[in-house]
Amino acid sequence: MEETLEKKEKILSAADIRTTFHTHGRTVQAVRGVSLYVESGEILAVVGESGSGKSVLMKSVMGLMPDNAEVKADEITFDGQDMLAMDPEQLRKMRGKEIAMIFQDPMTALNPLKTIGSHLMEVLKRHRGMDKEAARKEAVSVLNQVGIPSPEKRLGQYPHEFSGGMRQRVLIAMALCCRPKLLIADEPTTALDVTIQAQILDLLKSLQEETGMSIILITHDLGVVASLSHRIAVMYGGLLMEEGTTEEIFYSPKHPYTRALLHAVPKPHSGGKERLEPIPGMAPSLINPPSGCPFAERCKFACEDCRKEIPQYRTYSETQRAMCIYSGEELDHKEGEVESHG
Amino acid sequence: MMKEKRNKDKSIRIDSVKLALKHDKAAVISLILLGIIILFALLAPFLPMEPNATDIANRLKEPSLTHWFGTDEVGRDYFARVIYGGRVSLIVAFLAMLTSLTIGVAAGTIAGLTGGIVDMILMRIVDILHSIPWMVLVTVVSIFLKPGIQSIILVIGLFTWMEIARLVRAETLSLKEREFILYAGFSGVSKWKIIISHIIPSVFPTIIVAATTSMANAIMTESSLSFLGVGIQQPMSSWGSLLQNAQGTMQNSFHMALIPGLLIIITIFAFNKLGNLLRVYVEPKVMSGEKE
């Protein structure tokens, strides 16, 4: 993908987000200081395992965390507006209108007792003040946009009359209703069949090209984002391990976790000769997070210092940085050693 | 690693229960009171109380220092009568609960494991029993049996097993598919052994919770039946029959009606709270945000 030379506007800019929540008398530190940004018109993929904090991160930005959660941040700016200074009512008005979010399980995301039409028209009425007729027309048009056939008929149907993939399209349509500047898609394809996955991802890509909106795509599957995203952010244990353009991440990853993830993903061009290596071990506890690098437990190259305190970020380019005690070159050496012994 | 996980699990459960208790003072108080009531009921024969000593000169006295709960219409110490009444109520409820539990667990496991016709028949029986309003059913059957403590235990036990059977059957059905049951079946282990060594431990948490609900219901049922005159008969008395008795002298001696009623409320309330706590222990709710 070619980079344009002009400096792009940042649609979302967040600094040092920390989210904790209290449950069962315990405190869970789900997000422990993450900063990231999304540029106007780009697709940012946030990649991480279950428990890495990626969903909580986005819900925190949107103000969708439950009451027992505490969200702190140094900055959350969206489209020039300071989200931290907004009251709940202002935030609410933005949701669905300027930022839209769709979730993982389309089967339970729609109210089974209300028609698809009423779902869509509710959003249109709320954010664009449309009357019934206008809302209907727009709903049909948006269903067309996401590739649902016979939209007029479909408006009067109920969610159980749609398959999983179709429901996800409906949710994307709901998101598009108000032409948001940013769409956050939280694992939109995880609950769907592989063939449908591809369709939904293609849909997202073409919508992005059509409308110019930015997309944050949350996923645990690095393979999915290769042809889709412009930039990638890798999360682990509530922290951002590495971020960079898709090319940088795939062709010169600088963090052991990113590298391990790549080893675990089959690459179509390798001719079947690579060895897939799953990452041994389990994700760290977020209740008593380790004091050092969260990946140290499972990292091939970890040393004592890694466990002492959280490493600083090393910057490799305007777009790439990684949180590791070792530099990319040092990691290359170490990998070479391992291979020659191994 | 598995042991660590199990210990972590257990400590989450205990912490959840502690948290639930912290937020629910009423539960704590009622459980303490229940403990006291049960203690008194158990120790009754060893305490210096005379539930049957009449003293007409001192009848219908209000609660005082000599008679903590006052006296009844023939001058008997009401505190003693209430404690002994509680003894009967609690014993009946306990035995009825055991009966209900035994039938329910047996029916549920057999229906779940055997399936087919046996299952269908059992479910039909449950349907039919559900079709008759419970109050009507229980009163009707009670006239067939000689009135008394055994019949009432039987009657309550016989008509409350259905809910437990349903729960146990559902669990059994889902366990049936799991491999260790299949393996046990293949290797020729007898059905009863499978039930006892595999199914019951898994179903145990459900049973325990159901037991507390069953106790609460049994106390209410026995009180209602005794109040209507179809339950515990003289010379025995339970809280329900004490209440029925109190109707006659309510106008001037309300303490006779007030006290057994309060005890019934405390007892049922406490058992329900106990059930809630056990439910928390058995299934602490999934931590919000766990699905990432």
Place this chain on the structure above:
Amino acid sequence: MARYILKRILTAIPMVLLITVLCFALMHFAPYDAIDAMTTPKMSQETINLIKAKYGYDQPVYVQYVRWLDGIMNGNFGYSIVTKQSIAADLAVRLPNTVKLVLPAFITAYILAVVLGLIAGANKNKKADKIIDAVSSVGIAVPSFWFAMLLIFALGYKLKLLPIVGMHAVGKESSITDFLKHFIMPFLTLTVSFMPANIKFVRSSTLTQFSEDYVLVQRAFGATKSEIMFKHVCKNVLLPVITRLGMALPLLVTGAIITESVFSWPGVGPYFIKAIQGMDYPIVMIILVLSSTMVILGNLLSDILYCLIDPRIKEMG
């Protein structure tokens, strides 16, 4: 959908028949029967046989059953052993009295329960919820007859405000005020006994709805709290609430046995209890059949309502 309803009706009929058979069998094998009530040990066997033949007790069991069933279908519910009066005539007076008490109490209780349950669910863990939950938790532990006694003591004895027995003062049968005076305490007792369990049901249903994914999605699209409550959660909670109404049908016959007994309200309750205590089988049988039929009809009604209201099931019919 019509097919489903038809199927349900067809399965309900055998159930009702089965119940009648069971009830009849139950009574037939009772240790004491109608003949024993009418004869003394001194009578000769001949006299006893004559009496038996007169009332049809010499016929084989199934013939007796068929005759009994036939009688019911034609409105002849038999006669009380004790009073010799027509059961149908008795019930024609008693049933309306019970309905007059149960219907208003149940409707009031149900509506209040729905409102309180929704309020509790919408304010999870806040003051309103804590109070409502605590009150309903205590409520299910309170025996209705004890509450009745409380009311009688407070309003009847102490304050002497209201009469404590019966439905009418003698001679005032047509006075509405008199009826209301007699009505209030049993009405309150019944309402208070119906509410707690229903409050818990509605509250738990509301809490479940609020934790569903679609609510999160609505929040993500900017819905206000009241939009979520009234346009979404309410509907989903009311669905099972309305369909459960069918199960209230049997209450119209036997829902107030205890309350009616305490207040000597001339309904089906005391009639039934007296029959039980006096071993008056024909009455007990009829009430058994009647109430069970109501249960089955009630379930049928619930299922049909579900079919009509829930869009997911409309299709499958």
